[in-house]
Amino acid sequence: MDLTYTAEEEQFRQELRTWLAENIPTEWTVPGYWATLSDEESFEKRREWEARKTAAGFSGIQWPVEYGGRGGTPAMKAIYDEETVRAHAPQTVNVLGLTFLAPTIMAIGTEEQKAEIIGPMLRNEVIWCQGFSEPGAGSDLAAVATRGVLDGDEYVVNGQKIWTTNAMHGDKIFTIVRTEAGSEKHKGLSMLLIDMDQPGVEARPLKQMSGASEFGEVFFTDARVPAKDCLGEIGQGWRTAMLLLSFERGASGVGQYTEFRRQYDEIVAEAKRFGRAEDPVARQELARCLVELECLRYHAMHILTQVEQGRDLGSESSMTKLQWSEAFQDLWEAFEHVLGPEATLSAPRPDVDLSPFHAQDHWSRSVTIWGGSSQVQRNIVAERVLGLPR
Amino acid sequence: MFFALTDEQQAFASTVTEFLAERFDLEAVRGVVEDTDGDGHPLTLWKGLADQGALAVLVPEEHDGLGLGLLDAQVVARALGAGVAPGPWLATVLAAEAVRIAGSAEQQSRWLPALAAGETVGTVALRGEGGAWDGSGITVDVNDGRLNGSASPVDYPAVAGLIVVAATDASGTPGLYLVEADASGLTVRDQHTYDGTARVGAIEFADTPAEALPGGDAAAVRALLARGAVLNAADLVGVAREALTRTVAYDRDRNQFGVPVGSFQALKHALADLHVAVTMAEHAVLFAAHALDTDDPGAAIAVAVAGSKASDAAWNATGAMIQFFGGIGFTWEHEAHFFYKRARRRAPLFGSAAEHREALATLTM
Numbered sequence: 001m002d003l004t005y006t007a008e009e010e011q012f013r014q015e016l017r018t019w020l021a022e023n024i025p026t027e028w029t030v031p032g033y034w035a036t037l038s039d040e041e042s043f044e045k046r047r048e049w050e051a052r053k054t055a056a057g058f059s060g061i062q063w064p065v066e067y068g069g070r071g072g073t074p075a076m077k078a079i080y081d082e083e084t085v086r087a088h089a090p091q092t093v094n095v096l097g098l099t100f101l102a103p104t105i106m107a108i109g110t111e112e113q114k115a116e117i118i119g120p121m122l123r124n125e126v127i128w129c130q131g132f133s134e135p136g137a138g139s140d141l142a143a144v145a146t147r148g149v150l151d152g153d154e155y156v157v158n159g160q161k162i163w164t165t166n167a168m169h170g171d172k173i174f175t176i177v178r179t180e181a182g183s184e185k186h187k188g189l190s191m192l193l194i195d196m197d198q199p200g201v202e203a204r205p206l207k208q209m210s211g212a213s214e215f216g217e218v219f220f221t222d223a224r225v226p227a228k229d230c231l232g233e234i235g236q237g238w239r240t241a242m243l244l245l246s247f248e249r250g251a252s253g254v255g256q257y258t259e260f261r262r263q264y265d266e267i268v269a270e271a272k273r274f275g276r277a278e279d280p281v282a283r284q285e286l287a288r289c290l291v292e293l294e295c296l297r298y299h300a301m302h303i304l305t306q307v308e309q310g311r312d313l314g315s316e317s318s319m320t321k322l323q324w325s326e327a328f329q330d331l332w333e334a335f336e337h338v339l340g341p342e343a344t345l346s347a348p349r350p351d352v353d354l355s356p357f358h359a360q361d362h363w364s365r366s367v368t369i370w371g372g373s374s375q376v377q378r379n380i381v382a383e384r385v386l387g388l389p390r
Numbered sequence: 391m392f393f394a395l396t397d398e399q400q401a402f403a404s405t406v407t408e409f410l411a412e413r414f415d416l417e418a419v420r421g422v423v424e425d426t427d428g429d430g431h432p433l434t435l436w437k438g439l440a441d442q443g444a445l446a447v448l449v450p451e452e453h454d455g456l457g458l459g460l461l462d463a464q465v466v467a468r469a470l471g472a473g474v475a476p477g478p479w480l481a482t483v484l485a486a487e488a489v490r491i492a493g494s495a496e497q498q499s500r501w502l503p504a505l506a507a508g509e510t511v512g513t514v515a516l517r518g519e520g521g522a523w524d525g526s527g528i529t530v531d532v533n534d535g536r537l538n539g540s541a542s543p544v545d546y547p548a549v550a551g552l553i554v555v556a557a558t559d560a561s562g563t564p565g566l567y568l569v570e571a572d573a574s575g576l577t578v579r580d581q582h583t584y585d586g587t588a589r590v591g592a593i594e595f596a597d598t599p600a601e602a603l604p605g606g607d608a609a610a611v612r613a614l615l616a617r618g619a620v621l622n623a624a625d626l627v628g629v630a631r632e633a634l635t636r637t638v639a640y641d642r643d644r645n646q647f648g649v650p651v652g653s654f655q656a657l658k659h660a661l662a663d664l665h666v667a668v669t670m671a672e673h674a675v676l677f678a679a680h681a682l683d684t685d686d687p688g689a690a691i692a693v694a695v696a697g698s699k700a701s702d703a704a705w706n707a708t709g710a711m712i713q714f715f716g717g718i719g720f721t722w723e724h725e726a727h728f729f730y731k732r733a734r735r736r737a738p739l740f741g742s743a744a745e746h747r748e749a750l751a752t753l754t755m
Contacts, residue, residue, distance in 0.1 A: 001461060001680045002392040075391050268755050277755050280748070287698075287747035290754060291674075294695045298673035301393035308391060319666050381665055382658035386638045389653040 003301060005075050012072065013079045019056055020087035029088040031266060032356025039213060043169050046093045050124035053089075060098075060122050067106060067118045074307045078300070081255025085262075096165060097121045097128030101174050101231075104244040108232050117193075129196070131161040131175030131218060132241070138163075139376045141176065141241060142185040146220060148177040148192060153227050155179065155192060157200070157220040163370060167203040167216025170196050174244075176237050189237030191244070193229040200224065210362035248317055248371075253300025256324055260293050260331060263360065267335045273352070274342050282338040289334050292327035299323055315384035318377040325367040325374060332364040393676070395465065403465040409438050410473035416725050422476045423586030423728065430476050430589035431511070431549045439466075439479060440508030449486055453502035459683035460617060464624035464675055471628025474728045476587045478511050478546035480625065484618050485512025488554040491613055492566050492605035501552060501568075513550035515541030515593055516615060523619075523741040524749070525564055525611045530557040530595055532567060537575075537600045542592035547578045553593065555600060556611050566606030566614070573598050585735035587728060616693045619740035620678045623700035626736055627675050630668045630700070630707040633729040637661070637711045644716075657714060664707050671696070671703035691753050698746035704733035705743075 005013070027033055034042055053059050054068070062077045063069020070076070092098060102121060105113050120126040137143040146159025157177055164173070173194050180188025196203065200223030205213035232240035268286060271277045303320060306313055335343060335357060342348040346355045368374040382388045395403070414435045422430055439445055447463045449455020456462070463483060470479055486505040489497055504510040519542045521527020530539035537557055547553065553569045569576065575596035583590045603610070638661055641652035651657060678696035681689040708730040712719040719726040737743065 001394070001396075001676065003680065005391060078391075265754075272755070283751035283755065284744060284747050286755065287694075287750040290750055291695050291699050291747065292670075294677075294691070295670035295674055295699060298393070298677045299670060301391060301677075302673055304391050305393045319669060322662075322666050323670065375659070378659040378662035379655070381662035382652075386661055386665055388638065388642055388658055388661065389650045 005079065006073075009073065009075050009079060012076050013083060016058060016080060016083050017087070019058060020083060020089060023052065023056075024087050024089060028090070032353065032359075033088075034090060035356040035359045039168070042090075043093060046090045047124045047127075049090060050092055050094070054123045060102075063102070063118075063122075064106070067102075067114070068122050074304055078252075078254040078304050081252055082258050085255045085258040092124070093166060093169065094121055094124055094127055096130045097126075097174075100130065100244045100247050101128055103247045104231065104240065107243065108240070110228070112228070113193075113231065126171045127166060127169050129164050129166055129170035129173040129218070131164060131173045131194070133161060133163040135160060135162050139372050142238070144176050144178055144189060146175065146177050147181070148179045148190065148225070149181070150179070150227065151224075154224045155190075155227060155230075157192065157194065157223045157225060159220050161218040161220075162206075162215075164203070164216050164218050165214060167218050168205050168213065170203065170218075172196060173201075173218060174231065176241055179237070180235055186238035188235055189241070190234050191231040191237045191240040192225050193231055194220075194223060194225045198223060208362070209365065210359050212359065253296055253303060253320060253324060257293060257297040257300060260296070260324075260328055264290055264293060264331060267331070267338070267357075270335075270352075270354070270357070271338050274339055274348075276338050276340065279338075285334045285337055289327070289331045292323070292330060296324050296327055315380050318372070318380040319385070321371060322374060322377045322381070329364045329368055332361040335361060393673075395461075395676070399462055399465050402462060403469050405442055406439075406444060406466055406469035407472065409442060410469065410475055413438055414473065414475060416474070416728070419474050419476065419587060419728060420725075426582075426586070429549050430587075431478060431546065432476065435475060435477055436508055439477070444479065445482055445486075445508050446506035448483060449490065449502050449506040453498055453506065455502065455506045460620055460679040461676065461683055463621060464679045467621045467624035468628035468631075468675075471625035471732070472632040474587050474629065474632075474725075474732050476589075478513060478549060480618070480621055481513035481545040481550065482508075482511055483621065484514045484614060485550075485552055485554045487617055488514065488566050488603060488606070488610070488614050489568075492603035492607075492610040493568075494604050497568065497601070497603065505552070510551040511546065511549050512552045512554065513544055513546050514554045514556075514614065514618070515544045515547075516554075516556045516611070516618070518542060519592070523615055523739075523745060525556070525608060525615060528556045528558050528564055528611075530555055532557040532559050532565065532600065532602075535600060535602070537567065537569065537595035537598040540592060540594050543581060543583070543590045544593050546589050547591040547593050548580065548589060554603075554614075555593075555595070556614075557600070564608050564611045566603040566610055567600035568603060569595070569598060569600045573600070575599075583735055585731040587732050588735065590735075615740055616682060616689070619693050619697045619746075620675060620682060622736055622740045623671070623678070623696045624675045626700040626704035626733060627668065627671050629729050629733050629736075630664075630671060630704040633704075633707045633711040633726075633733075634661070634664050634668055636725075637707075637714045641714055651714075660710060661714070664703075664710055667699075667703045668707060671700045674699045691750060694741075694746040694750040694753065697741050698743040698750070701737040701743040701746070705737050708733040 060069030061072040061080045065071045148155035148157045177192050179190040200221045202219045204217045206215045276282050444466045446455040447458050451457040489501045517527040518529025551571045555567045558564050575598040577594040579592045581590050644651050674696040678692040681692040711726045
């Protein structure tokens with residue numbers, strides 16, 4: 001075991017920490033600050049922030065320099081995640097593009113795609129959405145029904161996507177589309193990169209239980225996409241999608257832990273404020289949550305080790321998803337239990353605003369659904385890790 | 391960043407696992423479990439462990455030990471748990487740790503080589519009946535080098551040549567004391583645990599002469615308890631992993647209603663959750679062992695996390711083992727009860743899951 005980072009990595013931490021200290025406005029560090037903004041205000045501030053951060057050389061930490069990245073190690077990415085969370089920096093609005101699409105393009109994109117897509121994405125000049133889920137499909141990607149028909153050198157796309165993060169702000173969407181008429185399941189699919197700013201694309205917000213609209217629906221009615229904007233081979237969309245999803249590496253767990261641990265500490269502070277911190281049952285429940293969060297941290301170090309050694313994580317990422325999503329949801333269940341009748345009040349006392357807590361609490365109900373529900377993840381662990389029969 | 395066992399540590403684990411498979415398999419374990427009048431301390435097993443250095447792991451090289459850390463010791467504990475192996479390994483290792491941490495140079499040269507070689511069996515008496523595992527549950531008093539009171543439960547008191555006793559002096563300060571098996575005023579009573587892979591007893595001290603470990607202050611008692619908690623958690627993790635592996639293998643092949651029962655989602659989801667839990671417990675034990683080895687300021691938190699997570703994982707995995715083997719898992723003939731009973735006996739030792747959580751709450755609230 002050696003849980004330290006190299007001198008080079010620690011130096012990177014210092015540089016980043018210094019830059020963040022100089023560039024994060026004090027108001028951002030107030031708990032719940034982002035929840036006080038409208039979706040529009042929040043989006044614009046985050047877009048501007050991303051551009052500034054990229055200009056300072058603190059984006060694309062692990063990306064090759066030729067793509068505008070920093071050429072850093074997986075550990076530097078983990079340090080980046082940890083420090084940005086610690087400094088209260090907002091999460092990028094381009095997370096799906098940066099996490100999934102960019103590495104896929106680097107791996108199998110055409111030279112033109114590499115040149116045109118990656119830089120503007122890194123600077124948040126072009127915001128990317130993911131168009132995988134459909135009303136009739138959800139976690140079952142092979143049930144995709146949106147179809148694309150070749151017309152000259154363009155595909156004409158019709159259909160609907162749902163649960164699209166940032167649908168209202170997206171400039172482009174990477175979609176799975178059935179391009180072979182009559183094909184079934186994972187055959188005959190293609191990954192098309194579609195311009196959302198065109199007459200045949202309509203995005204509608206979905207109002208969530210929290211009242212916010214991070215998700216939306218996207219409708220395609222004779223939308224057009226040049227055939228050259230297919231990522232990977234035409235008809236091989238399933239293979240492209242599997243490659244793309246394989247980039248969900250669990251090394252982001254270090255940053256997640258830092259964020260969730262801060263939330264745990266905030267919940268504890270509220271429990272104290274409302275006189276619940278000495279209740280033995282409440283203490284057991286909160287400690288149980290912390291045990292799972294600490295395990296998430298150890299697991300993140302385990303995953304980082306695997307990534308650094310070049311191992312393919314495969315189905316292990318299903319374990320990571322289960323651990324963080326269930327631990328996060330349990331934490332907010334504990335918030336409700338521990339605070340009791342005060343938990344649902346936004347202003348239980350004149351000087352207390354629990355609405356940011358409610359936003360997290362309600363958000364926690366979504367994390368065990370999106371990205372493959374906990375039930376799907378359990379099937380993957382059971383079948384592919386434990387080898388149980390289908 | 392390297393959060394994993396080294397090749398050497400993995401090889402060490404393999405030698406213990408292979409030795410158990412070849413020389414002390416579940417049939418041999420059954421022999422110990424069913425020999426209820428026996429001392430539960432088979433010498434073939436003990437000598438084998440000594441030969442492999444499993445008793446010498448933490449003893450410094452100058453005292454004929456391997457001079458390694460808890461991270462290395464926990465691989466042995468894990469392998470012994472997976473093999474539900476009987477014997478006073480943990481008791482002896484902890485007695486040696488007490489002497490290493492708090493003993494004088496003379497005490498160390500006298501006892502450490504003998505404990506490392508398996509010539510002397512050691513044990514620790516750190517708590518009285520009903521007491522807590524944080525150093526406050528001591529029910530032995532020391533006065534003028536003489537002990538009075540009792541300790542329970544104690545592992546393998548009947549075969550131990552050396553007993554490390556936690557006792558409080560007139561001012562209520564805890565300390566560590568050495569008592570030899572033939573000391574006067576020492577009574578050992580077998581308590582007959584239902585976990586047949588261990589022998590457990592209570593010790594009564596009546597004006598029993600004892601030798602103080604000079605460094606044995608309250609901090610030393612806590613350090614010993616923390617090390618016991620991590621090694622006990624490692625044993626529990628071994629029990630949990632093996633119970634789960636055996637259950638999965640069985641449910642993959644066992645047919646009911648015309649299909650393998652492992653194809654039923656109700657089983658799959660339960661087994662997947664157990665796999666995640668056991669994996670997290672493995673991580674937690676690794677982290678805690680490393681934290682103690684490196685005097686990490688977060689070590690107390692890490693020990694509490696490992697202690698509670700490993701207890702829960704073993705408790706749940708061994709209960710599931712009986713359930714998912716069906717009726718056969720409930721029988722005496724089947725091995726499931728070895729795992730189940732060992733988990734139940736060990737889960738509350740060195741702090742129950744709930745005690746560790748309370749400690750965690752105190753540390754973070």
